[in-house]
Amino acid sequence: MTARVDEVCYRDAYARTAEARVLEVASADGPPLVVLDSTLFYPGGGGQPSDRGLILRAADGRSWTVRAAKRIGGEIVHELDAPDDGELPAAGDRVRIDVEWARRYALMRTHTALHALCGVVWRDYGALVTGGNMEPGAGRMDFEFETMSGDLVGEIEAKVNDELRHARDVRVNVLPRDEAFAIPDLIRTRINLLPEGIEQIRTIEIVGLDLQADGGTHVANTSEVGGIRVTGYESKGRINKRIRLELTDPEA
Numbered sequence: 001m002t003a004r005v006d007e008v009c010y011r012d013a014y015a016r017t018a019e020a021r022v023l024e025v026a027s028a029d030g031p032p033l034v035v036l037d038s039t040l041f042y043p044g045g046g047g048q049p050s051d052r053g054l055i056l057r058a059a060d061g062r063s064w065t066v067r068a069a070k071r072i073g074g075e076i077v078h079e080l081d082a083p084d085d086g087e088l089p090a091a092g093d094r095v096r097i098d099v100e101w102a103r104r105y106a107l108m109r110t111h112t113a114l115h116a117l118c119g120v121v122w123r124d125y126g127a128l129v130t131g132g133n134m135e136p137g138a139g140r141m142d143f144e145f146e147t148m149s150g151d152l153v154g155e156i157e158a159k160v161n162d163e164l165r166h167a168r169d170v171r172v173n174v175l176p177r178d179e180a181f182a183i184p185d186l187i188r189t190r191i192n193l194l195p196e197g198i199e200q201i202r203t204i205e206i207v208g209l210d211l212q213a214d215g216g217t218h219v220a221n222t223s224e225v226g227g228i229r230v231t232g233y234e235s236k237g238r239i240n241k242r243i244r245l246e247l248t249d250p251e252a
């Protein structure tokens with residue numbers, strides 16, 4: 001079965017505006033929901049929040065604010081702010097979609113910085129990632145990292161910044177499940193917890209540093225991230241430790 005929605009963000013994270021057609025509109029209970037035949041919006045997941053932006057109707061220029069996107073029944077759905085006059089787009093309408101780009105791009109840089117952190121922590125300390133979360137310009141990662149200390153955190157920050165400065169390419173790949181399972185490094189991201197039904201595994205590689213199964217959006221080269229600062233670390237138990245970071249040049 002071919003999906004009826006073209007999900008652009010997974011192959012082109014830099015697409016910020018596009019044309020689309022409205023497939024379906026629902027507003028029975030809760031906020032209005034719109035399905036488009038093509039979307040640039042990331043629906044959230046893996047610690048990365050969903051995009052925000054606008055839908056603009058081609059025929060009359062009427063626009064609606066997209067306050068979030070989410071995956072419902074396997075499809076990306078756009079959640080709109082309910083307009084005062086109650087008017088919604090209709091199935092068949094041609095629209096332009098605009099992702100709130102400054103926010104999305106900050107998330108791409110932040111997400112890539114977190115991968116660089118994972119890469120360094122795995123390579124140099126052998127610590128597994130157990131979770132993570134981010135907002136534009138700041139994020140956190142949890143590790144199974146019994147020996148982490150304040151001294152180590154400073155060392156990790158310097159190493160991550162060094163890796164980012166190396167201007168490493170960041171590549172997206174989609175692999176058949178069995179091929180992905182054959183990559184030893186992917187196991188640390190708990191790929192074995194992925195549901196049975198998933199046949200294709202998307203991977204994000206920071207060339208020479210990090211390789212993970214991942215669904216988010218990232219920049220194409222670590223030079224776009226700029227630098228990071230570790231803003232805190234906490235023990236979440238004897239073994240589990242949390243590292244917080246922020247981008248040091250959020251305006252770049």
Ligand SMILES: [Zn+2]
Nearest residue numbers: 046111214216
């Ligand atoms: Zn990721």
